[in-house]
Amino acid sequence: xxxxxxxxxxxxxxxxxxxxxxxxxxxxxxxxxxxxSKEYVDYGSMIFLEALEKEKLGNxxxxxxCGYGTLGVVLKKMNPAxxxxxxxxxxxxxxxxxxxxxKNETEVDIRQSDIYxxxxxDNFTDIITNPPIRAGKAVIYKIFDEAYEHLAAxxxxxxxxRKQHGALSAQKEIASVxxxxxxxxxxxxxxxxxxxx
Numbered sequence: 027x028x029x030x031x032x033x034x035x036x037x038x039x040x041x042x043x044x045x046x047x048x049x050x051x052x053x054x055x056x057x058x059x060x061x062x063s064k065e066y067v068d069y070g071s072m073i074f075l076e077a078l079e080k081e082k083l084g085n086x087x088x089x090x091x092c093g094y095g096t097l098g099v100v101l102k103k104m105n106p107a108x109x110x111x112x113x114x115x116x117x118x119x120x121x122x123x124x125x126x127x128x129k130n131e132t133e134v135d136i137r138q139s140d141i142y143x144x145x146x147x148d149n150f151t152d153i154i155t156n157p158p159i160r161a162g163k164a165v166i167y168k169i170f171d172e173a174y175e176h177l178a179a180x181x182x183x184x185x186x187x188r189k190q191h192g193a194l195s196a197q198k199e200i201a202s203v204x205x206x207x208x209x210x211x212x213x214x215x216x217x218x219x220x221x222x223x
Contacts, residue, residue: 048075051103053096055126061094061119070216071096071156074186077211077218081184084151085109088176090141090169091158095123095134101154102132111150113139141165142172149178159191170200177223185219193217 041058046067055067078101085108089098092112102110112127112134114120120138127134137144153173157166173183183200187193193209197219201207204221211218 048072048100049079049104051100053100053103053130055094055096055099056122056129057094058118058122061116061122067096068156069214070186070188073211073213073216074154074156074184074218075100077186078154078184079104081182081210081220083108084178084181086147086149086151086178087111088113088145088147088150088153090153090155090173091115092123092136093119093156095126095136097154097156098123098134099127099130099132102127102134103130106132109135111135111137111145111147113137113142113145115140141168142176145176148176150176150181151178152182152184153177154184156186159187163192166196167199170196171203174203174223179223181223183219183221183223187217187219189215189217193219 039058041056043054043056045054083105087101087108087110089112092098092114098110098112112123117138120136123136139145155169157169187196197207200219200221207219207221209217210220
């Protein structure tokens with residue numbers, strides 16, 4: 027069975043273009059079979075972007091599980107002076123992320139990485155993730171737990187997760203590592219969590 031968090035390059039292509047507006051920008055993204063939310067930008071990502079727009083993000087962002095690039099590309103467009111690194115395990119998603127970064131005139135660093143495998147930096151000001159829930163709790167908790175060692179002092183981890191997918195247990199897990207984890211936004215069962223190193 028193919029999942030959006032696996033190497034699914036053998037899956038038949040069926041590319042399509044989706045567009046949406048956020049803040050004062052219009053964005054256009056190419057999606058395909060085998061990536062998360064290929065028909066439209068998912069509600070969780072939109073809620074996440076709304077919450078992040080109100081935050082004072084730093085100048086060095088990491089998007090973990092970037093998919094076809096929605097979060098990283100939008101945040102780069104809104105914060106052009108920031109360095110944005112986007113990672114995912116899915117080669118098809120990364121190919122689309124590169125296309126979408128160029129299509130939306132943003133320069134980002136895109137890497138294929140199984141969680142933080144290809145990430146050596148420890149100075150990110152912000153790590154953001156809309157985690158791959160279907161990958162299972164062990165994977166998403168590893169994303170949360172290992173974020174700590176890749177953040178600069180005072181850096182932040184931001185997570186969007188639905189209550190029914192374990193938002194409250196995720197909050198406890200993150201707090202056990204960071205010593206803090208606040209709910210900064212809630213909407214239709216989606217929680218946006220924030221922790222500070």
